[in-house]
Amino acid sequence: xxxxxxxxxxxxxxxxxxxxxxxxxxxxxxxxxxxxxxxxxxxxxxxxxxxxxxxxxxxxxxxxxxxxxxxxxxxxxxxxxxxxxxxxxxxxxxxxxxxxxxxxxxxxxxxxxxxxxxxxxxxxxxxxxxxxxxxxxxx
Numbered sequence: 001x002x003x004x005x006x007x008x009x010x011x012x013x014x015x016x017x018x019x020x021x022x023x024x025x026x027x028x029x030x031x032x033x034x035x036x037x038x039x040x041x042x043x044x045x046x047x048x049x050x051x052x053x054x055x056x057x058x059x060x061x062x063x064x065x066x067x068x069x070x071x072x073x074x075x076x077x078x079x080x081x082x083x084x085x086x087x088x089x090x091x092x093x094x095x096x097x098x099x100x101x102x103x104x105x106x107x108x109x110x111x112x113x114x115x116x117x118x119x120x121x122x123x124x125x126x127x128x129x130x131x132x133x134x135x136x137x138x139x
Contacts, residue, residue, distance in 0.1 A: 003015070003016050003019070004016075005024060005035055007024075007026040007028065007029065007031060007033065008031070008033055009026060009029050009031035009033070010026060010028050010029040010031070012026060012027070012028040012029070014026060014027065016035070021035065022034060022035055023035070062098075062108065062109040062110025062113055064107070064108045064109065064110075065098050065101050065102060065108040065109060065110035065113070065114070066098075067094045067095075067097040067098035067101055067114070068094070068095065068097075068098025068099070068101070068102065068110030068111070068113040068114035068117065069098070069110060069113055070094050071090070071091045071092075071093075071094030071095040071097070071098050071113070071114060071117030071118075071121065072091075072095070072110075072113035072114070072116050072117045074087045074088075074090050074091035074094060074117065074121070075087075075088070075091035075092075075095065075116060075117040075119075075120030075121050075124070076116075076120065078091055078120060078121065078124045079120070079124070084124045084127075084128060085128045087124075088120070088121045088122075088124035088125040088128065089121065089125050090121070091117045091118075091120060091121030091124075092117070092118060092121030092122050092125055093121075094117055094121075095113075095114045095115070095116070095117025095118035095119075095121055096114075096118060098110055098113065098114035098117065099111065099114040099115065099118065102114060
């Protein structure tokens with residue numbers, strides 16, 4: 001792996017292939033200097049702006065936003081009868097926290113997971129509240 005050093009005299013970039021070399025002579029101006037500054041690494045992987053994380057599943061599974069992820073799964077499992085009364089309010093609350101975390105830091109993914117958690121948690125919570133209040137409405 002080669003490293004690039006800039007000549008302090010003329011600024012030309014010089015490539016050094018051997019990491020044991022401690023002195024370099026500039027090919028442009030002939031100035032000889034000791035390598036002291038850290039090298040600029042050649043061959044560093046540059047990602048596109050939309051690809052902030054090299055793990056490809058980070059866009060699908062928002063592991064950096066656990067509130068949105070857990071809220072999403074709680075919202076899905078709240079569709080199971082009788083479990084929803086406990087899981088739906090938690091999904092709603094975690095979905096709100098996940099959406100807030102996403103708005104504070106755009107690098108955290110999980111906006112869709114947070115929205116699904118809010119919608120499912122809210123609808124299922126309202127459904128169970130309605131079912132619990134039906135006996136009292138008729139009186």
